[in-house]
Every structure is written in structure tokens, then in C-alpha cells.
Amino acid sequence: MAQDETSSPTQEEIIEDIVGKWKDAPESEKKWLLGDSVNELKEPGVSDYPRWLLEGLEARISVQCDTVRQIAWVADKIPEDLRGMCDMKWGHYRAAAGTDDAKMWLTAAHAGSWSVAMFRDEVNSNKMHGKPCLGCGKPTCGEGSYRVHPQGEKVIHFCSARCAADWFAVRS
Secondary structure (H helix, E strand, C coil): CCCCHHHCCCHHHHHHHHHHHHHHCCHHHHHHHHHHHHHHCCCCCCCCCCHHHHHHHHHHHCCCHHHHHHHHHHHHHCCHHHCCCCCCCHHHHHHHHCCCCHHHHHHHHHHHCCCHHHHHHHHHHHHCCCEECCCCCCEECCCCCEEECCCCCCCEEECCHHHHHHHHHHHC
């Protein structure tokens, strides 16, 4: 028996539905709506979103495909009950999405009135624990661990001030 083609919306209709909802949504909800809508259309077991969807949204709402992917990733990682904390910006949620405990991090950011930059710094300094020391290869965790930002380089990690000093001495 052939499937009735009128029962399933076309790709164009799906995109128009998302765009219509997006245009009507309050500014504070647009990214959540977009991310949730895109996530609903992602096929199980497929690593990316449908190209027709990303390109259709980019053409209609001028949000680049990579940005839509990032928005969908954040929406997937942050449960609905954590969204809409009164003083949180999208950057807070984006940083929390990359952690193992978004609720704990968002609660701490809210309690501490952390700016997005402060929040990212806190999350990133916590992620340094366990990274290998550039000097000796031991894990960098606990007191005495150091993160260094050499000009023009990514953050590098050392287990101690001695390892950092030795590593920089060799390169001077």
C-alpha cells in the first residue's frame, strides 16, 4: 500500500513551520526553540543534522549552519528545567553544556552572579585537572597545578612550578 504523500509535511513546510515559530518567539526563547526544533529532526545514529534543514534555516533566518549546530548541541545538553534562570545569558548555557554537571555549574554561576567570562574561566580551570603536565607528563590535579597562557599559544598545564620553570628554561 502506498503512503499518502499529503500526510507528511514537505521539507519546505517543516522549515517554514520552524521559521514561523522562531519569528514569533520572544528573543530569550529563540535559540532554545531553534535548537529543540533541529534536534527533533535529527535522525538517530546520524552524527549531523539534515543538510536541507541547516541550509534552509540559514537562507531564511540568516543563522549560519555551524551556529545552528552549536545551538542544537547546547539545547540537547541543557535540560528544559535549567533554562531561563533569570540572570543567565546564552554564553552561560553554552559553557555549562560542555560540563558533566550543568545544573551544579549553572547554580554556582547564579549564586555567584558570575559574568559569562568569569563562568567560562571557572569551568575551564576545573577542566584542567587531570590533563598531562607538559613538563613531565604526570596528571595536573589538586593544589599546586598551574595553567599558563603563553602569548599566542593555547593554555598549557604543569603539575608544579618547578616543571613549568624547567620547561620554560629549556625554551628560552
